[in-house]
Amino acid sequence: MAKRKPEIRIRSFGVYSNWDSQSKNLPKIEQFTTDVPADPGIEFGFIVNIKGAKNWELDYCIDHPGILDSQGLRRPPFDGSVFVKTNDWDFYLGDTIWEPIDDKLGSWRMTMELDGVTIGEKVFNVIPNRELD
Numbered sequence: 001m002a003k004r005k006p007e008i009r010i011r012s013f014g015v016y017s018n019w020d021s022q023s024k025n026l027p028k029i030e031q032f033t034t035d036v037p038a039d040p041g042i043e044f045g046f047i048v049n050i051k052g053a054k055n056w057e058l059d060y061c062i063d064h065p066g067i068l069d070s071q072g073l074r075r076p077p078f079d080g081s082v083f084v085k086t087n088d089w090d091f092y093l094g095d096t097i098w099e100p101i102d103d104k105l106g107s108w109r110m111t112m113e114l115d116g117v118t119i120g121e122k123v124f125n126v127i128p129n130r131e132l133d
Contacts, residue, residue, distance in 0.1 A: 006053035008119040013046035016094060026092045034122065036108075037129045038101045045094020048112055048120040054087045059113040062095055065106030065126070084114075097126060 015036060016027035027043055036044045050058070061079040069075050082091070093112060097104050105126050112120040 004052055006056070006114065007049075007051040008114070009049045010120055010122075011047045011049050011090065013122050014044065016043045016045065016092075019043055019092065019094065026090055027094070034124050036097070036124050036126045038097055038105055038126050039129065040097055040099055040101070042097050043094055044096075044108075044124055044126075045092060045110060046120060046122045047090055047092045050084055050089050050091065050114065050119070052087055053084045053114060054089075056084045056114055058082050058084055058091060060091075060093050061109075061111050062093065063109040063111075064095075064104070065108065066103055068103050093120070101128075 012029040012032065014029060014033040015031040016029055018041070019027035026047060029047075036042060059079070059081045061077050063077040064075070067075045078095070084091075091112070093110050095108065105128065108124045108126060110120075110122050110124070111118055
């Protein structure tokens with residue numbers, strides 16, 4: 001019997017309220033945008049709703065513009081995987097900006113894959129505040 005194709009929908013993307021990763025509650029959307037001001041503590045990303053894929057493995061990746069480690073070397077993209085918890089599940093993929101700001105400026109590509117298929121992708125441009133005025 002063939003697997004039933006899950007239903008995928010991007011619910012929101014942009015700047016969100018601060019998120020506690022230990023909480024069951026997802027952050028609240030504050031502004032729909034892909035241009036993110038480089039303010040320390042700002043939360044940005046996107047939420048995807050997945051229906052009909054309980055227990056499937058979801059892979060995610062945040063490819064940042066070149067965040068440096070303590071030795072001054074570029075860190076690899078942040079990636080990982082989680083299992084879809086229910087048959088109607090919302091997943092938030094996002095990050096925040098922290099000091100120093102300079103290595104956070106540029107394009108942040110966030111992707112999600114389910115069963116090897118890209119189900120969500122957004123590119124956010126983190127830019128200095130003066131460029132948003």
